[in-house]
Amino acid sequence: MIRRGVLEVLSKDKLSVFLFHKVPPNADPLIPGDITRAGFERILDQVVSQFRVLPLEDAVARLHSGRLPRRAACITFDDGYADWMHGAAPALLKRDLHATFFITTGQFGGQPLWHERIQAAVRALPGPLLDIGMPSLGQPSVATLADRQALVVRLEQDLKYLTLAAREQVLLRLEAAAGVQPESLPRMSAAQLRDLHSQGFGVGGHTINHPILDYCDEQELVKEVAGVREQLQGLVGGAIAGFAYPNGRPHADFSRHHVEAVRRAGYAYAVTTHWGVANSATSPFQIPRFTPWAQREWHALYQAGRNLLLNPVQVPETAG
C-alpha cells in the first residue's frame, strides 16, 4: 500500500505519539470540537492502524537506544474521564492496542476537572446575560447556544492562565450563578483508574489540580509533580514512569525549571503537547504529541504524515 510505504520511509527513527482527551459517546452541542466515540474508532482504524503501536515507556527507551521500528507510534490520553471506561478503553482492547493514560488525580479527592466545571456551569446558567461581578469578563450573553459555546472557549482560555487560587475563585462564582454543585459532576474514580491499569494500560501523572506549571509557586510545583506520582503509585501498586505537562507547550507553559522538577520527582520520561515527532536527539522529558482530528481518511493520514516532518520544539535542559 502506498500510504504505508510513505509512512515507512518518513518514520525512520521517529516516534509519533497521538494525544486524545475525552471521548464522549455522543457529540455534545456545547463542545463541538470533542472527538466522539465513533470518530475515535474511525481514527484508530484509518490512521493509527497504519502504525505499529508500542507502549510509550518501551518506545521512549527504544528511541534512545536506536531500536525503534519503522512506523512506531504510541497512543496517549490526558486528564481522566469516566467515559473512557465505556468508550476508549474497550475500543483499544478490541484492536489489541496499548495506550497510556495521564491522570489528574484531584478527581479522586472529589474535585472535578476545572474545564468540566466550566462546561457544567455554562450549560446551566440562566440567561440572558452572565454577570459574576468581574470587570475583565464583562456581562457576556448566554442567550443562544452559540453564545454559550463562545463563553466556554473564552472561560477556558482565561482561567487556564490563572493561579490555582484565582481560578478556584472564578469557578465558585460561576457555579453559584449557575446553581451547580461541583460534587454532582461526573469524574473519574480511583476504582476506574485501577480497572484501566489492571486491563494492561499504562498510567502516568498529569498533576493533582491541572495548573499550568509556570503559574505554580515552588511548593505547588513539588506537590503537583511529585505528589501526583506518589498518589498514583499508591493506587496502582507500582512505579509511575511518565508525566504529561498540563497544557504542555514548551516555553509558554513550562520551562527548564519544570523539566528539572519532573526529573527530580523520579519520572523516566515526559510528554508535551507540541506537534511533531521525537527522534534520538529529543529529550525523553519533552516527547512531542499530535492529535489527528481530520474526519476524512486521506486528510487524517496527510496530517499524520506531515507531523512526521515537524521537528520538535524543546526548552533547553541542564545537561545530565
Ligand SMILES: [Zn+2]
Ligand atoms: Zn490536561
